Each structure stands twice: as C-alpha cells, then as structure tokens.
Amino acid sequence: MKKSIFLHAAALLLIAAICSGETPETILIRSTLGNDLSGHRRADADLVLSAYYEDFAGYQGNGNADPRAWSVLYEDLDGFTVALNKKLSTHRYETERTLPFIHVRGKKAMVTSIDSGKVVDRGTGEVRSIKTRRFWTLRKVEEEWLITGLVEALGDSAQVVPEADANADEIVKLLLREKQGWEDGDAGSISGLFDEEFIGYDGYGTIKPETWKIIFGGSEELEQWLDKRLERTSYKVDRRVVFTSVDANQREALALTSEKLTTTYEKGDAAPSIDRYVLWTLSRRTGDWKITNMCYNIGIDN
Amino acid sequence: MIKTRAPLKLRPNCFSSAYDPLFDELGVFVMTGPAFSTQSIHATMKKLTLFLCGALWLLGFSACSTTDQQVSDLLEQLAANEIETASWQQAVDELAAIGRPAARQLVAHLNPDHYKGVNYREYRSEQEKLRTGAARALGRIKPRGATVALDDRIVVAYTDNERIACIWAIGEIGFNQTGLDALKAQLKDKNPLIRLHAAIGIVKMDEENGIEEIEAALNGDDDQLVKIALHGLEESNYFGVPSLSRFARQSGPNQEQLRQVVGQVKDQLVSQLAAEEPTIRQRSARALGTIGDRSASDGLLQLLEDPNNLVRFNAAAALATMDASQGIDFLFAALQNEDPILRANAVKFLTQVQRSSGAVEGQLLEALSSDSPLSRSGAAQVLGEARVSGAVQALLTATADAVAEVRCNAIIALGQIGPDDIRDRLQALCEDSDPTVSYYAEWALQQLGQS
Numbered sequence: 001m002k003k004s005i006f007l008h009a010a011a012l013l014l015i016a017a018i019c020s021g022e023t024p025e026t027i028l029i030r031s032t033l034g035n036d037l038s039g040h041r042r043a044d045a046d047l048v049l050s051a052y053y054e055d056f057a058g059y060q061g062n063g064n065a066d067p068r069a070w071s072v073l074y075e076d077l078d079g080f081t082v083a084l085n086k087k088l089s090t091h092r093y094e095t096e097r098t099l100p101f102i103h104v105r106g107k108k109a110m111v112t113s114i115d116s117g118k119v120v121d122r123g124t125g126e127v128r129s130i131k132t133r134r135f136w137t138l139r140k141v142e143e144e145w146l147i148t149g150l151v152e153a154l155g156d157s158a159q160v161v162p163e164a165d166a167n168a169d170e171i172v173k174l175l176l177r178e179k180q181g182w183e184d185g186d187a188g189s190i191s192g193l194f195d196e197e198f199i200g201y202d203g204y205g206t207i208k209p210e211t212w213k214i215i216f217g218g219s220e221e222l223e224q225w226l227d228k229r230l231e232r233t234s235y236k237v238d239r240r241v242v243f244t245s246v247d248a249n250q251r252e253a254l255a256l257t258s259e260k261l262t263t264t265y266e267k268g269d270a271a272p273s274i275d276r277y278v279l280w281t282l283s284r285r286t287g288d289w290k291i292t293n294m295c296y297n298i299g300i301d302n
Numbered sequence: 303m304i305k306t307r308a309p310l311k312l313r314p315n316c317f318s319s320a321y322d323p324l325f326d327e328l329g330v331f332v333m334t335g336p337a338f339s340t341q342s343i344h345a346t347m348k349k350l351t352l353f354l355c356g357a358l359w360l361l362g363f364s365a366c367s368t369t370d371q372q373v374s375d376l377l378e379q380l381a382a383n384e385i386e387t388a389s390w391q392q393a394v395d396e397l398a399a400i401g402r403p404a405a406r407q408l409v410a411h412l413n414p415d416h417y418k419g420v421n422y423r424e425y426r427s428e429q430e431k432l433r434t435g436a437a438r439a440l441g442r443i444k445p446r447g448a449t450v451a452l453d454d455r456i457v458v459a460y461t462d463n464e465r466i467a468c469i470w471a472i473g474e475i476g477f478n479q480t481g482l483d484a485l486k487a488q489l490k491d492k493n494p495l496i497r498l499h500a501a502i503g504i505v506k507m508d509e510e511n512g513i514e515e516i517e518a519a520l521n522g523d524d525d526q527l528v529k530i531a532l533h534g535l536e537e538s539n540y541f542g543v544p545s546l547s548r549f550a551r552q553s554g555p556n557q558e559q560l561r562q563v564v565g566q567v568k569d570q571l572v573s574q575l576a577a578e579e580p581t582i583r584q585r586s587a588r589a590l591g592t593i594g595d596r597s598a599s600d601g602l603l604q605l606l607e608d609p610n611n612l613v614r615f616n617a618a619a620a621l622a623t624m625d626a627s628q629g630i631d632f633l634f635a636a637l638q639n640e641d642p643i644l645r646a647n648a649v650k651f652l653t654q655v656q657r658s659s660g661a662v663e664g665q666l667l668e669a670l671s672s673d674s675p676l677s678r679s680g681a682a683q684v685l686g687e688a689r690v691s692g693a694v695q696a697l698l699t700a701t702a703d704a705v706a707e708v709r710c711n712a713i714i715a716l717g718q719i720g721p722d723d724i725r726d727r728l729q730a731l732c733e734d735s736d737p738t739v740s741y742y743a744e745w746a747l748q749q750l751g752q753s
Contacts, residue, residue, distance in 0.1 A: 105418065202422075215418045224420045232378050261424065267375070268382025268389050272425045296424065 473503030502534030591620025686715025717746030
C-alpha cells in the first residue's frame with residue numbers, strides 16, 4: 001500500500017515536472033545546487049562540497065556583467081574549501097535560491113541563480129540582507145551533476161569598468177597561438193590548447209548568460225568541428241587581447257579578446273566577417289595553461 | 303592474409319561439395335562434384351543468399367554514404383555563396399535533383415539546434431544561406447514530413463529570406479492542416495511581403511483565405527509585390543486558376559501581365575493533361591474549363607476517352623463550359639446512363655457548367671421533354687441545383703410527368719429555385735398518389751416559406 005502511494009506520488013511529481021518544462025537532467029541539476037544551498041544553511045561543509053567537482057574554479061563578478069570587471073576568486077577546490085569553512089564558521093545563511101535559467105547540452109550545463117535572504121554574523125549578530133545572482137557551470141559525472149565553475153555576484157548589466165589591462169604574458173601568448181592555429185588551418189594546434197572538459201558557448205551578441213547556448217562540450221567535439229571546418233574554410237583572425245586576470249598563484253586566469261574574424265571558403269566566393277569579443281577562462285592544473293571556457297560573441301558593446 | 307588452398311579430395315562414388323574456407327568471408331561456395339545432395343543445394347543457396355545480401359548491403363551502404371557526401375558538399379556550397387548567386391542556386395538545383403535521399407539532411411539544417419558542436423557556424427549569415435537553400439530544395443522535393451520543420455521557421459525570429467523560403471516550400475508541399483494554419487497566422491504579419499507569400503502558399507493548398515492580399519498586391523503600385531503575386535499565381539498551377547481568371551477579367555492596372563500569366567498557366571495545364579497522375583489530369587482539365595480558352599479543346603477532347611471517370615467528366619465539363627458540343631453531348635449522354643454513379647457525376651458537372659457559364663440551359667430545358675425518364679429526371683435535378691429561374695414553367699410541366707421520380711426531382715428543383723407563384727400547384731401535388739412525390743411537395747412548400 002505504502003509502496004503504491006509512493007509510486008503514485010512519484011508519478012505525479014514526474015508529470016508535474018514534465019509539464020513545467022523540467023527534464024530529468026534539470027531536476028538533477030536543481031538537486032546539486034540544492035545541496036550547495038542546504039549545506040550553507042546547515043553549515044554543513046561536506047554537503048556543500050558534495051556538489052562540487054574536483055576541477056573547480058570560481059570567479060568574482062563584482063556585480064558587473066562585463067567580464068573586464070571580473071577576477072579570479074577560487075583558483076581551485078582547495079581554495080574554495082578554505083574559504084567555505086571560514087564563511088560557515090563566521091556566518092549563518094538564511095537564504096533561498098531560485099534558478100531562472102538552466103541550459104543543458106549533453107554532459108555540460110550552465111545555470112543562473114538568484115539567492116536572496118539574510119546572512120547573520122555569528123559573532124556580532126549583525127544581519128545583512130543579500131540578493132545575489134550567480135552563474136554556474138556543471139558537468140555530469142557518471143549519474144551526478146557537479147559544479148565546475150562559478151561566477152559570484154554576477155551583475156545583470158554591464159557597469160562602468162576600470163581600465164582593463166592584459167599584462168599576463170603567458171595568457172596573451174597562448175591566445176595568440178590559438179589565433180595562429182586558425183590562420184594556419186591547424187586543428188590539432190588549436191584543440192591542444194583546450195582542456196579535455198572545456199565548455200564552448202555562443203553569446204549571440206549579448207551579455208546575458210540566459211541567452212547563451214553551449215556549442216561545444218569538450219575538446220574532442222571542438223577538434224571534430226575544427227577538422228571539418230578547416231578542411232573547407234580559411235580564417236584570418238585579427239585578435240587583440242584586451243583583458244587578463246590571473247590569480248596570485250598563477251593557476252587560474254580570465255581573459256577577453258577583441259577580434260575581427262574573416263572567413264573564406266573553398267567552395268565559394270562569400271567572405272563573411274564578424275567583429276566579436278571572446279571571453280576565455282584558463283586553468284593550469286598539470287603544468288600547461290589550458291582553456292576551460294570560451295564564449296564567442298559576448299555582447300560587451302550591448 | 304592469403305591462404306593457400308589444399309587440393310580437394312574426391313572420394314570414389316561419392317560426389318561431394320566442399321566449402322572453401324578461403325571464401326568464408328565472402329560466402330562463396332565452391333562446388334566440386336557433378337551432382338549434389340539436397341543438403342548441399344540448401345547450403346549453397348544459403349551461402350549464395352548471404353553473399354548477395356552482403357553485396358547488396360555493401361552496395362546500399364556505399365550508395366548512401368556517397369549521397370550523404372554529395373549532399374554535405376552541396377550544403378557547403380550553399381554556405382560558401384551568397385543567396386541567389388549562380389553557385390548558390392546551382393547547389394539548390396542539385397540538392398533538389400538528388401530528391402528524397404537529401405531530405406533528411408535538408409530538414410536537419412532548418413533547425414537552429416543543428417548548428418552546435420560539429421555543425422557549428424560562427425556566422426548567422428551562413429545559417430541563413432543554408433536554411434534558405436534547404437527550404438528551397440525541400441519545396442521542390444516536396445517531402446510531406448518536412449512541413450512541421452518548415453512551419454517552425456516562418457516566425458519573426460528568422461530572417462525574411464528564411465521565412466519566405468520556408469513559406470514557399472510549405473505551399474509547394476501542398477495541403478497539410480498544420481502548414482495551412484501556420485500560413486494563415488502569417489497573414490497577420492506586419493511585412494506585406496510575408497503576408498503576400500503566405501497568401502500564395504494558401505492558394506497552393508487550394509484555399510482562398512489570403513486572396514485579398516494577392517488582389518491588393520495586384521492593384522497596388524509596388525512593382526515587387528505585383529511581380530511576386532503574378533509569379534505566385536503562375537506557380538499555383540490549377541489551384542490559382544479561379545482567382546487568376548477572376549483577376550484577369552476585372553479592370554485593374556496589371557491586366558496585360560495577368561493575361562500573359564493566364565496564357566502561361568494554360569500552356570502548363572495543357573501539358574499536364576498527359577500527366578501520369580489522374581488527379582493532375584482531372585484538375586488541369588477543370589482549370590482549363592475555368593480559363594475557357596478554346597485552344598485547349600484538342601487535349602480535352604482526348605481526355606473524353608480517359609480510363610478515369612473523373613478525368614472524363616472534368617474534361618467534358620471544361621468543354622461544355624467552352625460551349626463545345628462534344629463535352630455537352632458527353633454529359634447529357636451520361637445523364638441517361640443506367641449507371642447511377644455516372645448519372646450523379648453528370649448532374650454534378652452539368653450543374654457546375656450551368657452555374658459557371660450558363661452554357662447548357664437550353665439543352666437542359668430540352669432534356670426535360672426527352673423520351674428518357676432518366677434524362678428528364680437528371681435535367682430537373684441540374685436546373686434546381688443551378689437555380690435556373692427561367693426553367694420554372696418547364697419544371698411545373700414536369701411535375702405532371704408520368705414517372706414519379708421525374709415529378710419528384712421537378713418539385714425539389716422548384717423548391718430550390720423558390721418562385722412564389724407555384725404554391726397552388728405544390729398544394730395539389732401534396733395529394734399525389736406517390737408518397738415520395740407528396741412528401742417532397744410538402745418540403746418544397748416549406749422552402750417557399752409562409753406567405
């Protein structure tokens with residue numbers, strides 16, 4: 001009897017989920033981000049960390065949607081763990097979370113969340129109201145979705161940006177090598193610069209992640225595309241690295257390039273070109289810098 | 303690796319067959335004796351079948367992959383050339399020539415979700431070239447299953463090129479309720495170009511919902527819209543003929559061009575009279591009747607011998623509309639045929655002819671006095687269906703016919719035409735000895751209403 005009631009309830013929940021546009025994957029993603037939230041509310045660091053993937057990195061959005069205002073916040077999971085333990089010991093979290101946007105492609109996903117509520121200082125009792133927007137990236141590992149990236153305090157519009165610089169030479173060189181790979185038509189030299197689990201996005205000219213789409217889920221897929229694409233097209237990439245930000249330990253980096261891309265075809269006369277900004281994140285986990293996220297056409301000017 | 307065959311040993315008095323492992327993979331069987339056992343024959347057949355299946359599979363697989371490659375190459379050609387350039391158009395033509403084997407890939411290229419991963423395209427313009435070209439090719443291949451994918455691409459999120467190509471393709475594929483509904487929704491679009499293309503698509507589905515849009519374009523001063531409307535009507539083939547003929551008869555600024563289009567459509571329809579598909583012959587014949595150009599008579603006359611009933615009747619009706627005696631005679635002969643289906647067709651088509659041209663009124667009145675009761679009965683039916691008010695007196699006479707069925711049909715016809723001065727006669731017929739006649743007399747009185 002009990003089993004039957006449970007099965008009926010489960011079926012009803014599933015039907016309700018399907019009707020509300022949920023899929024099994026979005027339900028699992030909600031559960032993962034729910035664990036992060038519950039862990040914060042219960043001051044349970046293990047529960048929070050159960051939602052994170054070992055190759056995790058986090059960035060500070062500084063309330064701005066323009067990546068030129070962003071910086072590296074957590075270079076890796078260890079850095080995040082230290083900060084988390086400190087936060088949970090000093091503050092109590094009484095927050096709610098909504099997930100207005102979840103986009104899944106294969107085993108990669110991106111999500112935006114809005115957390116609102118109160119954060120209470122355990123020492124002084126001071127209460128602070130918060131309302132913060134975050135951008136998350138997740139990866140499905142076996143049957144579980146785990147957080148691989150986070151932009152904390154993501155603004156919902158572009159604000160004034162302090163003058164950006166691009167003085168991280170290694171990052172600049174790598175991105176210029178990537179550009180050269182395009183101009184040489186060398187798929188291998190391009191894909192070799194990407195992390196195996198990297199995520200590629202198309203921003204479609206906007207700064208709002210809610211309008212972005214995941215276009216590549218890993219370097220293998222990117223390489224397949226490059227092989228196909230470079231067989232029939234030639235590229236001229238006029239790239240300028242306009243912004244870099246690297247953490248103190250030189251393990252995690254952010255970059256923004258401005259470029260004019262022109263393509264010619266083997267099978268025709270068209271020669272389209274596009275002016276675009278590309279957002280990059282890079283990690284150095286095994287000695288070499290690897291691109292971990294890449295967003296074409298991020299709408300800085302819009 | 304090449305294996306060396308061992309010599310086959312034949313046992314005395316025992317002719318044998320042997321299976322050579324060398325040919326195992328190919329399934330080839332090697333016979334080594336002049337006579338075979340039943341078992342060996344079965345084994346041989348089995349191997350041979352396997353071999354043939356394998357060969358056919360390989361052949362099919364290689365043909366499929368060749369076609370897929372060909373389609374991929376042509377799609378790249380679409381992406382690499384601007385819309386409407388010669389190379390782009392050539393790719394569309396070649397994709398259309400490949401036909402249904404190309405449809406799956408073409409449909410896939412309509413979907414924005416296709417352009418991810420290995421199919422990613424950085425340029426929106428590339429997607430536009432591919433989507434527009436794919437829709438154009440699909441419109442020529444006409445796979446029914448493509449309509450849903452096309453429907454989704456005619457909304458404002460897509461470029462005008464994409465929308466127009468998809469709307470055109472939906473119209474070319476032909477009637478489909480979801481396609482029709484999608485086109486009707488576009489009649490409310492802000493862009494007159496989209497509305498006009500949607501209206502033309504609807505005409506191609508044998509519906510007239512957007513005909514005012516076409517009429518407005520033809521009567522307007524936008525040369526581009528006039529050109530599109532004329533071209534659309536021409537492309538609409540027999541479905542566009544009723545509107546086209548009506549527009550050509552009206553006064554307006556583009557009559558000369560409209561008449562030219564009528565001439566072109568007529569030539570097209572005449573050539574279609576020899577089509578393999580009976581529906582095409584039938585619709586072409588009917589449309590030629592609507593155009594009413596007697597130069598098409600020869601082709602229509604030949605169709606009077608067509609094996610298909612409806613083709614014959616449509617051809618006869620078209621000829622009758624043109625006042626050609628062969629068509630009229632055919633229909634009147636069918637009116638007195640023993641076969642009720644042929645008679646029903648004769649009534650239907652004579653009604654159409656009478657309604658559209660009035661060409662058979664005299665013959666119908668004559669037929670009311672014919673010796674054949676079938677002919678008298680049918681003529682009464684047609685006169686009623688076509689509401690021929692000049693036939694009232696003759697029909698009143700027919701209400702006294704010796705044959706009850708003729709009386710019955712004459713009464714029904716009078717009820718349909720509805721002259722007011724026949725009440726007394728109908729009242730009298732309510733007392734007719736035949737119960738059906740009296741029943742319909744009462745019915746006809748009801749049709750006349752209370753006075």
